Amino acid sequence: MQNQKKKKVVVIGSGVAGITAAARLARSGIDVSLYEKNDFFGGKCSVIKENGYRFDCGPSIMLMLEIFEELFEHLGTSMTAENIKVLKCDPNCHIWFSDGNHFTTSTDLTHMKQQIEGFEGGGAFNSYLGFLQESQQHYEQSITHVLNKDFPNFGSLLRPRFLRYLFKLHPFHSVWQRASHFFRIHKVRQVFTIGSMYLGMSPLEIPGTYTLLQYAELTGGVWYPCGGFYRLFESLITVGQRFGAKYHSSSPVKRVVISEQNKVLGVTLESGKFVEADAVLVNADLLYAYENLLPEDPSTAGISTRGRDVSCSTISFYWSLSKKVPVLGIHNLFVDDSFGKGDRNVYWDPDDSVIPNFYIHIPSKIDETAAPPGKDAVNVLILVRNLEDSTTNDDITSRIIAKAREQVIFFIERRTGISNFKKLIENETFHQPSSWQKTFNATKGGVFGLKHNFFNILAFRPKMRHENFSGVYFAGASTHPGAGVPTCLAGAKLSAEEILKDLGANSSWSKPSSNERSLFDLLMQGNTMVALHDWGSVSLIIMSFFIFVGVMSYLKQ
Known part of the structure; x- marks a missing residue:
């Protein structure tokens, strides 16, 4: 051997x-x-x-x-x-609204109570706890039944344990709908749905299951590896x-x-x-x-x-600043009031009047090795159309890059009070849809896959x-x-x-993750008694699921 x-x-x-x-x-x-x-x-x-x-x-x-x-x-x-x-980022994120208001998220419940009730009023903290409880269900069941399981065919959707939790995962609702169930103020709904941008998706489109991202951030925290x-x-x-x-x-x-x-x-x-x-x-x-x-x-x-299902792309700026900017946090999201108001696209279109939503990361706030002493390294990310969705299939032009830069700097200064931010930029490099495609073979420059x-x-x-x-x-x-x-x-x-x-080899860590059989598997293998026992408890779910899929498939045509 x-x-x-x-x-x-x-x-x-x-x-x-x-x-x-x-x-x-x-x-x-x-x-x-x-x-x-x-x-x-x-x-x-x-x-x-x-x-x-x-x-x-x-x-x-x-x-x-x-x-x-x-x-x-x-x-x-x-x-x-x-x-x-790994270092814990606290607060998790600074969220800057278009009217000058500011919200910071944290794993600290006392801090979150103060922040939420400042927008929603007294008693709203109970709604937050309800949101966390539901999102916890999404998180824990997704870890068990989705992340650690393969879904090689449609029969795998009929695993009894998965079906028991299907509706509790809210896959037929959107993230925005789940947040709206708990919060009434638009800005607060934005706070608890903006995480969908991490996957290049609109909160109006991404399944409600993905509130698990908010749960992971708000309970487990945001971390950053030194280096x-x-x-x-x-x-x-x-x-x-x-x-x-x-x-x-x-x-x-x-x-x-x-x-x-x-x-x-x-x-x-x-x-x-x-x-x-x-x-x-x-x-x-x-x-x-x-x-x-x-x-x-x-x-x-x-x-x-x-x-046609390729995700959006990004314009990503990498700025070397001549000095530190204390008002910004490690992670920052700049959110326009239009976010969540009907448009399923979260990307910025330079050809219309949409104000960009963008993310800023400053690693030197928590890791001093990211920039020379007394200076900051700044990453900026703006979601934009992929190459097929662009008005042309050519590279994003220098005019559009310039406009994106101008918009970001304008809203940083307007919402944070920083003056002459542009003068702080000593050096710039960037990625755009065509460079994502060229460097990483990313189809249409999409950075999140499908x-x-x-x-x-x-x-x-x-x-x-x-x-x-x-x-x-x-x-x-x-x-x-x-x-x-x-x-x-x-x-x-x-x-x-x-x-x-x-x-024919064994894994060095454990037995394979994908070991639960679906009802179809059980029936096909003749284990009818086991299958029928489970079938009685989940048949209604199965019927509802396939009716829904059939209707959605018809509407999508």
Whole structure:
């Protein structure tokens, strides 16, 4: 057994899920080779450094700390052992309204009581506790029945335990509807729905289940890793190397090679080199991979139509300031009064009069290594149309970049009282839809993968294994369970477990997560008594669910 040849897995792409899955597979005794097209690792979680300033390229809000802790535990280590120090951001976020009002969120209940009752009046704190209680249900049941379970087909929606909680997850309501159930003041509703922007979605469109984001933030807190978000994934690469994983930068993959029997053989690099593999995990942009890396296959023809479901993009500025700006917090959201008032698009359109909603992150407020002494590093993120939704398919012009910059600076000064903010900017770099597309192969420049509306979650979301090519798997923002760093970590775990199971290998951490059978599975296997016992308690839910899906499918046509 000791001389048995190791199974080989190739990972394409070094985003969150790719780096994580590579480390998990290597820890489980697999011969892993990861190939990244860029000369740096991390994907949109990479780092930007300019003259002593450091910026997180993409994600900057660390939620669900327990998922990160679990990951390192499964790898036989801990964040502390890997010299990763995480700092709690308090308050969580500063929210700046268009009329000059200001709200700060925190895990401190006394603080939240004062803030909420200042807007909603006496007694409103009980509504907040009710909102937290419902959101807790969304969070805990989603962790158990969604993040840790695969949904490979529609039959998997009929797992008895999942069905029992289906309506309690409020997937048929929007986040805005759930917040409106508890709060009457528009600004307070904005406070507890603005988190939908973390996934590039409108609170009027994203399922109510996603109030779990607010619960995670308001009870578990917002954290930041010293050295930046990339520090986490730099450490995971080190851990993976410790177990023998090999990481190759500046090594783009040209093609996944499939045999005549539809079995994966390996990959061909742009250099012409062929790399043999027993399995290939694709962490490249999903639609890009189907169009450019995989052979055409009739069974997955529908994937190409998912282009209409690509999320919005961003204009992201990275500003080096000449001095600190005390009035701004670590995390800041600038929200216009129109947010939540009927328009399902949350992105800024430079061709109309819509005032942008934007996010500002200042890592140097909590981590002094992010900027030179006495100065601040500032990240600004504005949601904008993806390239297909733009008025043209060309790059965002310098005029639009200039207008975005002008608008952000204007509203910073107007709402915070900071004067001459523009003069503080010593240096600027930025990402726009075309650069997201060029640098990361992000289809249409969409930065959140596919959208997270009802028909793009659970069994409706693209699968983590190819339907026809044996040995080809996927992980990342566009596959189940979806976008967001903790979610991609969970998805990487599920994909790694599927690969290990198919290769006949055991995971180094636990038994596979996806082990609950659906009612269809039970019936098909002849376990009729068990199935009928559960069927009696959930048949009404099943009927209602499919009636709803049928109606929604008809209306969507």
